[in-house]
Amino acid sequence: MTIEIREERPGDVSAIAALTEAAFRDAPHTSHTEQFIVDALRDAGKLAHSLVAVDDGQVIGHVALSPVTLSSGESGWQGLGPISVQPDRQAQGVGSRLMRAALQRLRESGAAGCVLLGDPAYYTRFGFAAYPQLVLPGVPAGYFMALSFGGGVPHADVAYDAAFEAGQ
Numbered sequence: 001m002t003i004e005i006r007e008e009r010p011g012d013v014s015a016i017a018a019l020t021e022a023a024f025r026d027a028p029h030t031s032h033t034e035q036f037i038v039d040a041l042r043d044a045g046k047l048a049h050s051l052v053a054v055d056d057g058q059v060i061g062h063v064a065l066s067p068v069t070l071s072s073g074e075s076g077w078q079g080l081g082p083i084s085v086q087p088d089r090q091a092q093g094v095g096s097r098l099m100r101a102a103l104q105r106l107r108e109s110g111a112a113g114c115v116l117l118g119d120p121a122y123y124t125r126f127g128f129a130a131y132p133q134l135v136l137p138g139v140p141a142g143y144f145m146a147l148s149f150g151g152g153v154p155h156a157d158v159a160y161d162a163a164f165e166a167g168q
Helices: 010-024 034-043 094-108 120-126
Strands: 003-007 048-054 058-067 077-085 113-117 144-148 156-159
Touching: 003 034, 003 077, 003 094, 010 034, 010 048, 010 058, 010 077, 034 058, 034 077, 048 094, 058 156, 077 094, 094 113, 120 156
Parallel strands: 077 113
Antiparallel strands: 003 048, 048 058, 058 077, 113 144
């Protein structure tokens, strides 16, 4: 298995939508709008990075990174997600490779930090942790996590782009 991680290309868009829909089809705790969110972020020009995992010419994974707004006014924070792996390729390390590549891209671009909403049992292995001072309103605290790239974790409420309302 030789997997390439790269930025999305125009020819990847339909494969990303199909992959994202399939990856979340049977997932618990989802509104099943993830493919619409990715498209809306792209259409709004809000994808800071859109990475794909490609194996033998086929898109088998994807992760979106987009700016978030902090009520404290601090800038440079990005939201990670959705992240998707083709169902028959899950639990094979594809998601981990996408995560590491995404975090590396953010560090290289000078991001202050990254937030995400997800399962702590999975995301803590990448350094994410829940912080009581950083809140996504309406979300259980343990599932909203952050990773600072050196400047500490701010005291703030976080807001994702309006694109995250797509399909609802």
